Each structure stands twice: as structure tokens, then as C-alpha cells.
Amino acid sequence: xxxxxxxxxxxxxxxxxxxxxxxxxxxxxxxxxxxxxxxxxxxxxxxxxxxxxxxxxxxxxxxxxxxxxxxxxxxxxxxxxxxxxxxxxxxxxxxxxxxxxxxxxxxxxxxxxxxxxxxxxxxxxxxxxxxxxxxxxxxxxxxxxxxxxxxxxxxxxxxxxxxxxxxxxxxxxxxxxxxxxxxxxxxxxxxxxxxxxxxxxxxxxxxxxxxxxxxxxxxxxxxxxxxxxxxxxxxxxxxxxxxxxxxxxxxxxxxxxxxxxxxxxxxxxxxxxxxxxxxxxxxxxxxxxxxxxxxxxxxxxxxxxx
Amino acid sequence: xxxxxxxxxxxxxxxxxxxxxxxxxxxxxxxxxxxxxxxxxxxxxxxxxxxxxxxxxxxxxxxxxxxxxxxxxxxxxxxxxxxxxxxxxxxxxxxxxxxxxxxxxxxxxxxxxxxxxxxxxxxxxxxxxxxxxxxxxxxxxxxxxxxxxxxxxxxxxxxxxxxxxxxxxxxxxxxxxxxxxxxxxxxxxxxxxxxxxxxxxxxxxxxxxxxxxxxxxxxxxxxxxxxxxxxxxxxxxxxxxxxxxxxxxxxxxxxxxxxxxxxxxxxxxxxxxxxxxxxxxxxxxxxxxxxxxxxxxxxxxxxxxx
Numbered sequence: 001x002x003x004x005x006x007x008x009x010x011x012x013x014x015x016x017x018x019x020x021x022x023x024x025x026x027x028x029x030x031x032x033x034x035x036x037x038x039x040x041x042x043x044x045x046x047x048x049x050x051x052x053x054x055x056x057x058x059x060x061x062x063x064x065x066x067x068x069x070x071x072x073x074x075x076x077x078x079x080x081x082x083x084x085x086x087x088x089x090x091x092x093x094x095x096x097x098x099x100x101x102x103x104x105x106x107x108x109x110x111x112x113x114x115x116x117x118x119x120x121x122x123x124x125x126x127x128x129x130x131x132x133x134x135x136x137x138x139x140x141x142x143x144x145x146x147x148x149x150x151x152x153x154x155x156x157x158x159x160x161x162x163x164x165x166x167x168x169x170x171x172x173x174x175x176x177x178x179x180x181x182x183x184x185x186x187x188x189x190x191x192x193x194x195x196x197x198x199x200x201x202x203x204x205x206x207x208x209x210x211x212x213x214x215x216x217x218x219x220x221x222x223x224x225x226x227x228x229x230x231x232x233x234x235x236x237x238x239x240x241x242x243x244x245x246x247x248x249x250x251x252x253x254x255x256x257x258x259x260x261x262x263x264x265x266x267x268x269x270x271x272x273x274x275x276x277x278x279x280x281x282x283x284x285x286x287x288x289x290x291x292x293x294x295x296x297x298x299x300x301x302x303x304x305x306x
Numbered sequence: 307x308x309x310x311x312x313x314x315x316x317x318x319x320x321x322x323x324x325x326x327x328x329x330x331x332x333x334x335x336x337x338x339x340x341x342x343x344x345x346x347x348x349x350x351x352x353x354x355x356x357x358x359x360x361x362x363x364x365x366x367x368x369x370x371x372x373x374x375x376x377x378x379x380x381x382x383x384x385x386x387x388x389x390x391x392x393x394x395x396x397x398x399x400x401x402x403x404x405x406x407x408x409x410x411x412x413x414x415x416x417x418x419x420x421x422x423x424x425x426x427x428x429x430x431x432x433x434x435x436x437x438x439x440x441x442x443x444x445x446x447x448x449x450x451x452x453x454x455x456x457x458x459x460x461x462x463x464x465x466x467x468x469x470x471x472x473x474x475x476x477x478x479x480x481x482x483x484x485x486x487x488x489x490x491x492x493x494x495x496x497x498x499x500x501x502x503x504x505x506x507x508x509x510x511x512x513x514x515x516x517x518x519x520x521x522x523x524x525x526x527x528x529x530x531x532x533x534x535x536x537x538x539x540x541x542x543x544x545x546x547x548x549x550x551x552x553x554x555x556x557x558x559x560x561x562x563x564x565x566x567x568x569x570x571x572x573x574x575x576x577x578x579x580x581x582x583x584x585x586x587x588x589x590x591x592x593x594x595x596x597x598x599x600x601x602x603x604x605x606x607x608x609x610x611x612x
Binding site for chain 2: 021023024036041042043045046071074076077078079080082083084087105106107108109110111112113115116118119120124125126127128129131132133134142143144145146147148149167170171172173174175176177178181182183188191192195
């Protein structure tokens with residue numbers, strides 16, 4: 001899957017990923033109201049509204065981008081109907097040729113991590129049939145439980161040709177509370193980065209990158225530079241561009257010399273572009289066109305650094 | 307909810323929680339086959355089989371125990387139908403008066419953590435109505451992202467009178483890779499424990515314990531002792547008893563002088579008791595009775611330490 005991600009990035013010349021993290025407050029009133037008319041004020045209405053909203057954005061942007069990153073929490077908050085919208089979104093994006101990175105941040109141990117891994121990236125055996133629960137191409141995972149927690153994901157990645165991004169240094173202000181603590185002479189996130197490099201060492205694709213990537217926030221470029229060196233074969237998924245304060249200039253250190261090695265996420269900045277002054281002229285009815293323009297602007301902004 | 311948990315523990319005189327972590331391989335063939343006859347070899351069949359199996363165990367044990375801990379990964383692996391079985395299990399256990407601890411190990415930042423928190427412990431606003439996705443009483447959460455990741459859960463706990471257990475020191479062999487690293491002169495897990503104590507400081511219930519508990523594995527009793535002292539007001543959820551090697555003798559340090567402060571989980575040891583030599587005489591058809599006896603034996607074993 002890392003090979004497909006890199007191929008998609010080369011084809012679109014766009015090292016960006018659109019975060020499909022819908023909040024009900026982002027959704028144009030016409031879409032939400034139509035869903036409520038049909039389903040009442042229910043979780044089903046929320047699920048339907050999210051799906052219609054997402055589809056509009058995907059239809060307007062899929063030819064420009066290599067990948068999307070739906071944040072499962074935004075669907076899970078609406079229970080089963082929300083997760084049905086997640087599933088539909090994942091499947092639709094794949095039909096459109098996009099790599100789907102499920103931002104699920106799962107992490108447990110042993111057979112439980114295996115359950116998450118097969119549930120999101122693989123399949124389960126039921127009687128004589130193999131069935132698949134959710135169907136992302138790659139997911140994000142949490143490293144706090146150590147190798148026992150990550151190894152089952154790596155095993156499934158190898159078997160199913162899928163990929164993971166391990167949280168190394170997150171973009172939020174308090175990420176340093178634990179991640180920046182000095183252990184054996186360097187910050188904990190560097191040690192996690194060393195493990196990431198090691199976990200991915202025997203699943204490097206034809207593109208030269210491994211199936212085990214890392215999440216490193218755009219808000220800490222000096223740390224991004226060090227981590228780039230520690231994990232030369234890991235793709236870095238970079239949240240925090242735009243709304244969270246990361247700028248294109250700060251992104252250079254996340255990329256390798258080949259111009260590859262990083263993919264930058266924007267969520268609100270793209271999917272809710274029509275609510276920003278810059279794109280307000282599109283109006284609510286044309287929210288998807290506003291998102292398209294925001295994607296074009298983001299790609300141009302990021303490609304300036306090369 | 308911490309008050310209800312403590313009241314339930316006192317009522318049953320059983321500081322134990324049954325981990326409802328079903329694997330298809332645990333389920334008696336008659337139950338699985340009946341589900342497959344009805345739904346084919348599908349995710350729906352898996353969901354139905356899990357639900358029937360769980361219900362049997364809950365019906366046979368609910369009067370003996372204060373709480374259950376369904377591990378969501380074991381349901382999520384079967385996609386939407388699996389999560390429907392999770393939802394049914396949660397609701398059914400609550401009808402039976404049990405406190406339901408969703409072992410979800412979620413963790414993200416800001417509005418995303420809020421989405422998980424309202425999705426599992428609270429409600430979302432849809433039009434003029436409040437709707438609720440999943441309905442656990444308490445959940446487990448991951449601290450790697452720091453206060454930004456935990457605060458939204460604590461806020462929802464206060465508002466909705468729910469509770470969380472933060473992963474501090476997990477029971478698995480590789481938990482030490484990051485959790486045991488020395489930071490500022492003591493292990494990282496101790497620092498996380500200090501944060502847990504602080505996060506819960508202003509949501510202490512009438513029982514004297516806070517809504518912010520901790521997960522500390524039974525496999526590391528000397529660490530449990532230190533953490534007990536660091537977080538005097540936090541309930542400790544203790545995995546790793548039984549199948550993972552923790553013994554009753556090792557559990558004493560997790561409890562306070564009042565005999566409260568800890569709740570010990572057993573999953574496989576209870577729900578799959580009928581496959582153990584000790585309970586094999588019950589036979590597959592009486593798997594739930596085997597689970598009941600295993601619960602009785604566990605309670606007796608643990609109460610020996612007082």
C-alpha cells in the first residue's frame with residue numbers, strides 16, 4: 001500500500017491528504033435539514049448528512065489528491081449510524097482510487113491488537129469464509145504499549161499489503177508532557193522513532209519506503225528534522241498544517257532529498273473552506289468547490305518548498 | 307459512576323470485573339452454527355453468536371459481580387455487525403445493574419477526544435435532540451498525547467457522571483519499552499500516575515475515589531505498590547490476573563487500607579472457563595455455568611488476601 005501511496009503522490013504531484021473529519025457544524029444547513037427531514041433528529045440523520053457532505057468533497061477533489069484520512073472519532077460519536085457513514089466513505093474513496101488512511105489511533109496488546117488489525121486492515125475467518133469489517137488501506141496506531149502492541153499490526157500489514165503510521169510526536173500543545181521527556185539522553189519521541197524504524201525494517205516496498213510510517217506534527221519542525229534522520233525509510237504523516245498553525249516553510253525538514261517521505265494533512269482547512277473569509281464567496285451551496293480551491297491552494301503552497 | 311462502582315463492589319464483596327472479550331474460537335459450536343444457519347457465514351452471524359454467548363455468561367454471573375469490561379476490539383473486528391453486538395451487550399449489562407467499563411483505549415486531541423468522549427460516555431446534539439451513540443459507564447483511555455487528550459474525557463465525565471481509566475502501566479511484557487523509561491529520576495509510568503492523580507483531583511465522588519482511574523497490570527506488583535501511593539484517590543483497574551500470569555498474592559499492593567481502590571479483571575479465565583481442565587466437566591453446553599463457578603473461585607481467591 002505504501003507503493004500505491006507513493007505512486008498516487010507522484011501522479012498528483014501533491015504530498016497532501018485531506019482529513020475527512022466532519023463536524024455537524026461544518027455541514028451546510030440544506031444537507032443537514034434534508035437528512036433530518038428523512039430520518040428525524042436521529043443518529044441516522046447525522047450519519048446520512050456526513051456521508052452526503054463527504055461525497056461532495058470527495059467528488060470535487062479526488063483527482064487532485066493521493067489520499068484521504070477520515071478521523072473515525074467524528075463518525076464513532078454517532079454510534080452505529082456514524083460508523084456506517086465511515087464505512088461508506090472509506091469504500092467510496094477507494095472506488096475513486098484514493099488511498100484511505102483511517103485515523104483510528106488504536107493500540108492494545110497481543111490478540112486484541114490483532115483484532116483491531118484484522119478489523120481495519122485485514123479479514124476475519126467466519127466458518128469457511130473470509131469477511132472484512134472495515135476496509136482502510138492504512139491506519140494510525142498508538143505506541144504506548146510497546147512492541148507487543150505494534151507487532152500484530154505489522155504482521156497484518158505484511159500479509160495484506162497494508163500500512164500503519166505510528167504516533168511519534170503529535171501536533172498538540174501538551175504533546176511534550178510525556179513525548180518530550182528525556183530518556184537515556186534524548187527525548188522519548190526519538191526513542192519511539194527508533195522503534196518505528198526497526199518495526200518497519202523488513203517491510204520496505206518497491207518505492208523504498210516501509211509499511212510502517214510515523215505521525216509527526218507540523219508544529220514541531222526542528223523535531224521533524226531529527227525524526228526524518230532517525231526513520232529514513234518511514235513515510236511521515238504530518239498533521240497540524242493550517243488550522244493548527246503549521247506553515248509550508250516549516251514542512252521542508254519532513255521530506256527526504258527525493259522530495260518524498262512526507263504527506264501533509266489538512267482537515268478543517270479543506271473540508272470547511274467555505275466558512276473561511278478567503279473562500280466565502282463560494283457560498284454554502286458550493287462548499288465542495290470551495291474545498292477544491294482550498295486543495296489547489298494547499299498543493300501550490302506546499303510545492304513552493306521544493 | 308465511581309460511586310456506583312464502589313457500591314456494587316461493596317454489595318457483591320467482589321473487587322472483580324469480567325472481561326467480555328469474546329473470540330469466535332471460545333464460542334460453543336452449537337451457538338456459532340445456529341448463527342451461521344440463520345445468517346450464513348457472515349459478519350452478522352459472528353455478531354449474533356457473540357451476543358448469544360455473552361448473554362449466557364452475563365445471565366449466569368451478573369448477581370456475583372459489580373462490573374463487566376467488554377473489549378471493543380473483539381467486536382470491532384467484525385465491523386458494524388460486531389459493534390451492534392457490543393452495543394447490545396453494553397445495554398443488556400446495564401439492565402442487569404452492572405457497571406460497564408468499555409475497554410476502548412481511545413486517545414486523541416481536542417475536539418477529536420471530545421468526539422470519542424461524547425460518543426462513548428455522553429451524547430451529541432442533533433437538531434433539537436440529544437442522542438447517544440454508545441453508552442458505556444466508564445472507558446479506558448490512552449495518555450500518550452498528554453493533557454490535551456485526556457481533559458475532554460474528564461470534562462464529559464464531570465458533566466455526565468461517568469468515569470475513565472487511564473493506561474499507566476500495562477500488563478504486557480513489552481510495556482516497559484517506553485513506560486519504564488526513566489524521566490526526571492523516576493519511570494515514565496510514575497509521571498503518568500502523577501498526572502492521573504491531578505486530572506482526577508476535582509472529580510472525587512462521595513465514595514472518596516475520583517472519576518479518573520488508572521490501568522496498572524497485575525504482572526508488576528512492585529510498581530502497583532508505588533502507583534497506589536502516587537494516586538491514592540484513583541481506582542486501579544488491574545488486568546493480567548490469571549491467564550496473563552498475575553496471582554492473587556501479587557494483588558494486595560493495588561488495594562488501599564480500606565480494602566477498596568482496585569478492581570481485578572479476568573477475561574479468558576472466566577468467559578472461556580469451560581475449556582480449562584478445571585471446569586471441563588461442565589461441558590460445552592453448560593459453558594455459562596462453568597463461567598459462574600470460575601467467578602466464584604476468582605472471588606474467593608482474591609478475597610483471601612484481605
